[in-house]
Amino acid sequence: MAIRVNPKLIDELETYGAADVQNCYHCGNCSATCPFSKEPFVIPRRSMRNLQMGLEEKLKGTFEPWLCYYCGECSQQCPRGAEPGETMMSLRRWLTSRYDLTGISRLFYRSWKAELAALILVSLVTMVAFLVMGFSLGHGSLGVYAGAGALFPDHLVHILDLALAGLLAAVLLTNSIRMWWLTTGRNRNLHISLWSYVKNVFLLPYHFLSQARYSQCEKKLPWLTHLAIFLSWVTMEVLVILLLERFHSPETVWAAHVFGYLATIGLLGGTIYAMVGRVRKRETHYKHTHPTDWMFLILIAGAAFTGIVQHASYRWLGLDSVANIAYLIHMMFVVPLLAVQIPFSKLSHLAYRPLAMYLATLHTDALAAQEPAVAQTEPVRLAA
């Protein structure tokens, strides 16, 4: 049965950043150069072809874009300037919007003004909430976290954090299940045994924490930068959500604070490096920047910066009022970052990438079992 070609999809993808994919004349250079391109996942050309032809179902049905870590080799070599790297990046953004059933992510990607408005709205709501709660609970004075006059008693913040984390986890989980369904579940002729699912489950945390595949790029710096930002972010999350009391407790628990400082340095250093890279546009993967990338970086940098300011002013300088305001702004950065970015924008890749690696292994094992992989070097006798 013939699949209908939809030439309009390429216009839609332009808003996600795929501006040059139509220039590709399929010479196969990118797939042959890509360090990650191995059977049965030949990236990036197959996905680019599906995009050009508007085969939406096929595009939704593959997690190949998640296997690309944008080392930029393909874009450098492309004879037609079709920017395969940026196209894969745009496909990731598009898939993010496809996995999210609510349609909010699609709205955000299609118009960055909408996302900005949402971010501002959420941060204002957070500010008002904090102020109202602070005045009503906090006996009329602006206090810093625990102790007298705290805007929000730690345990309440703790509960809010856990609730927010739970909610986000739920959203990410549903999107991940949808990703699994689109790429694997509905695929009739692919039989993956339950044991195979269980056997490989360790891959999820492994890739989540180490981004092992990113390290296979020739240039190691991008992987290290990403790892620094990621680990710092996770440490900060752990400190803020799980160990909130000890982190905020008056007497300094050196262990917590050392990790805190390291995490802040990691976050600030990484985001500033990324932002400078995107301004200078020297490496290929920094050449094209989608508005969502900017918002993502500014939010993290803002959160980290305000975090350290309120910590320094409270702990070292004892300027409580400055700390209060810094803490308030800090929350105005953190809540939108978590509430908006994780489920509907760039940050959701923290779930999709490890899942993609996991699914890739499952698919490869299943396919290997079903049909013996064709030896790569066996030449094909074309003319009978």
Next chain:
Amino acid sequence: MEELKIGVFICNCGSNIAHHVDVDAVREAVEAKPGVAIARSYKYMCSNPGQDMIARDIREHQLNRVVVAACSPRMHEKTFRNACRNGGLNPYLCEMANIREQCSWVHSDQLAATEKAKALTNAAINRVRYHEPLESLTAEMCPATLVIGGGIAGLTAALELADAAHQVYLVERTATLGGNLARVDLTAPHLDSARDLLTERITRVRANSRITLMLNSELQSLAGYVGNYAAIIRTKNGSGEVQERKVDVGNVVVATGYQEFDAGRITHYGHGKLPNVVTSFEFEQMLRKGRIETRHGKLPQYAAIIHCVGSRNKEFHPYCSRVCCMTALKYAHELKSANPACYVSDIYVDMHAFGKGHEDFYKTTSEVKTLFLMFEKNERPVVRKAGPNDDCEMLIEVNETLSRERIEIPADLIILMVGMEARADSGEVARLVNISQDKEGWFMESHPKLDPVATTTDGIYIAGTCAAPKDIPDTVAQARAAAARILGKIAKGKIEIDGVFAEVNEDRCSGCRMCNELCPYSAIEFNDETRRSHVIPAACKACGACVAACPSGAIKGRHFTVEQLHAQIDGVLA
């Protein structure tokens, strides 16, 4: 008979001959033959040192016959005759043995090929014994030229000759000049105006006093030989009656162009059945009229262009028609200009964007989001009417190569890139001017690289798409190349006629006049006083029919005498 001194020169032709024929063995075999003074072999006999060797040997060994065993005489007989002339030997005392095209290239068994080469060389040696020195004749060269076809090729050739102050008769079958190009709006790849190009040429042709323009006219017959052709042109004037006019010309340029492939012959495209399936020329019409829309006046939201309609295809024409790829890209731009919201799909086999500026044009066509879909050469895209709930008029189903999917392409308007084929009447034209056609009906040039515009018949030239599909710049270049060859001949003033023709031996001729009607060129006249027949050398084409038919063997076929052929027969069987 003077004492025979034959020089035998055997060519290796690089490895083309030496690969299968043991050249030294052939040399040794012929060295001992009676009359052979010297036998040599060399890598490239036709090269400068090779030809100097022949001339030097003729002088040093006083050779009076030369045999060259190398490639086909059709390739280098003229070259080696010149070498003999440079050595002071009459060029007709030279004979070639074809041990390449008809020996080493076609027999891979080394032993058999070498034996055959020996036999062929031996036959040539036998034959050359009976060769006699012949002098070529000269005849006047008429500076006028007949140009057949009023398209861009004919116009350009006519102007080039007329601007050099020579008379040109331009014969065009239809009532207007411009040919196929007149039906085109813009040209690829720079989208220049085809009309301006033709207007410039037509205005200059009509304004040039040296060009006699004959519209609604056809060549009725052509008699004579190079430099002295008599052409009879038949013209149908307004009121339908026909006049005939004889013109004397020295050369003829055939520039009759091509006809488009009839798209109806491919049933699965539905041309003629589905209203919105149009050929490229029908679309040009729409462009010129400014009505780029479907049959019921709707701007096409989806348009599709299908390449290789009738070309590169086992069932119709195996060759590529060379210009349709660029024309298709032009249509993609023109569709987008007429309706920016139109989605254009281009269904091709290989994108032939080979010329100057073509690849860049292909890139800009991609940039305006044309969707390129590739299919295998002998795959058959099928066009059918779309269903009621489809948002388009038609659907094209094809196995797409780059995605390995069987796809359906939406299309409100489908443009078929019809290929070029030889004109239906090209056979008659070929017979009139005595040139040959290849198996596809295109006129055959004498050699694609040595002589791309000349034909096997002296004085008849071909230019443009009548020889093979080509675009406008190549057509213009060929038209001017034909003009250059003619200008070269006219400048020399005289025409050299080969010394090979028939000759009647008066004492043996019995006056039976059998040969008179026999000759297709009526080159034998009967002298009433001497009651003998006589051959007119200039008119004789040396076919030899009369020589074979003369009951008393009175006619000698110079350079193809009975003795020479008998000697060759014995030699080839020795």
Next chain:
Amino acid sequence: MSFEPKIVGFLCNWCSYTGADLAGTSRIQYPPNIRVIRVMCSARIEPDFVLRALASGADGVLICGCHPGDCHYSEGNYKAMRRYPLLKRMLKDYGVDNDRVRLEWVSASEGQRFADIVTDMTERVRALGPLRIKTDLQTDMVER
């Protein structure tokens, strides 16, 4: 070693000889038994050439010309077409088998066709075996 027939081929310069050359440029292989003699037109071939070839040891003779209507001299091949049946009838009286002498039309673009004709004729003449007119003649002459 099987019998290798000698076949003499008379080819007209404009069509069949060009076709044979085309077989060469296209590297189409065919048996080496044929030895070609170039004439300007098939009308130049006199019946006595065929007889002389057979008498000089040829086991077969192939005459080629342009397809009717294609002749460079417009009607030369028609003359060959007329002479050929008369010659064949006469040859039958000499005991020369029908397959030993053949007339074929080959155009300038039919390299493959020329190769096929030569291959086919070589097989047929090889099946017929040697002609031995030449040896008989020599023995007659010696006896006389």
Next chain:
Amino acid sequence: MARVGVFIGQFHSDSRIAFDSLASYAANLRAVEKVRLLGLRPKVDVKSLAEEIRRERLDRIVLAGDSPGYFKPAFTRALELAGGDPSEVRLASFREHGAGSVEVTDRAKAVLACAVHGVPYPLVAVPKPTVVHPATLVVGGGVAGIQTALEIADAGKQVYLVERTGTIGGHMAMFDKTFPTLDCAACILTPKMVAVHDHEMIELLTNSEVISVSGTPGAFKVKVRKRARRVDLSSCVACNACTEICPISVWSEFDSQLTHRKAIYIPFPQAVPNAYLVDPEACAWVQSGGTRCGVCVKKCPKECINLGEQDQTVEIEVGNIVLTTGYDMLDAAKVERYGYGKYPNVLTSLEFERMTNASGPTGGKIVTKTKQKNRRLKVEEWVADPKGPPPRSVAIIHCVGSRDTNYNPYCSRVCCMYSLKFAHLVREKLPGAACYEFYIDMRAFGKGYEEFMERIKAEGAHVVRGRTAQVIEADGALVVKGEDIVQDRLVQYPVDLVILAVGLVPATGTAELAKLLGVPRDPDGFFSELNYNGDPTYTERGGIYVAGMCQGPKDIPDTVAQASAVAAGVLRSISTGGMGNLDSLTLSDIEERAAKMQVSER
């Protein structure tokens, strides 16, 4: 008088055209009622345009711009909607007539004026004919130069053929077979070379270069530097004695660095003129100012060698100049990922042509290079030794540096066909060897090309669609990595020999020659023709013609056709007067003529 509307648009973002001054110029042309600047790649709304046309009661639309053809369909629709005559949309294409830059704004105005009058610019812009000196200078002795020189000389006119290297024949002399008929290049070229050598109307100046050109079209004075050959042409009979004794050996350019040649050498045995010459850079005697070596002088049996010979400068008067300077190959080492220069068995196509040539360094045998000790230079080097091991499998990669925005964006037109020829040669000379060919689009467009391609595929060459991305070395063999698009698979083939079909660039020195003669060049560096469709072999400089590869990559039949076409222009100009420089015409000349010009269109 027709009411004309002028719309000026821009399609190419890199066009440097003075649109504003053109708009103001158009505004004060008498017939022009309305002028509008459309900007870069305008989105034209046909309905409002039709409305505008009806409102202004325009009869004729002039679409001006760098390539206005791109907007024509929309304007034709609008004019038709407005009830006008759709054929009254005229183009004023600046790029077509070489008016695409700000320096030639006057010519752009002229093109605009002609379009307003409804007259084709080439019909009007015909410079005053000049009296033309009957001699002709042909620069470049390849097949194009030889063909043009012969055609002009055969018509009895004097030709000076200037060739930079020691022999004529150019690149074609290096080839063994030519597509699609596989007949041998030498069989076609050498007789023509002999004809040039023997022709009394052709003066052959090899080892020479044009250094200055002055004068006007039809009467040029050209200074040619004849570099010293240091061997007397008339007496040398190429007996090879001097080469045997000469101690200096350098890489041979003619054999594309596959073998060495001596300091005193002949490019190839059938060279024309068939004489030796001394390479001044390599010769020890010349480099040492006459103090070292010089053994060849005594060895030469006919005393032809005079190492002290000095360069000469010759001045010749000619009426026409024909540029047939041919091409060079892009430096394959620039495309690093194919490993040319790093891996010895990665060859360019010219090197492989020499390897397959029967009179080439390996006598036509296809071999892989082996490391050998060079006794004279005491260094290990990779050499193509005729007795070397033949490759078991060969890969041919198309489009190396072509169709690639990082190198040459244009297609080099001939590589697909000669690569197929290589596949045939590999299969014919090494029956057992496997042969892979990697292409993007197989461009077999000429007469007999498609059938040639089918025959090669039938012979068993693996023709893979998908350009190779990398050539890497793995355990001794070269591995070609690519993607097979049609089979939709990544492929890696171990091969012993890789042939790169490297893209073509204009011959070195084309830039200087263009500046010297004032002939414009296109962005890719090739000479620009006067008009793409109408005059592919003229240039805008009167009396200067181009033919062959120097105007753009093309195969031999097209080159020969262009070379003959140039001869027509030259012979015509000698008999009835030649064309002056295009910019000798003033704007007012053209305006007057355009106003009075009567055209006929059928």
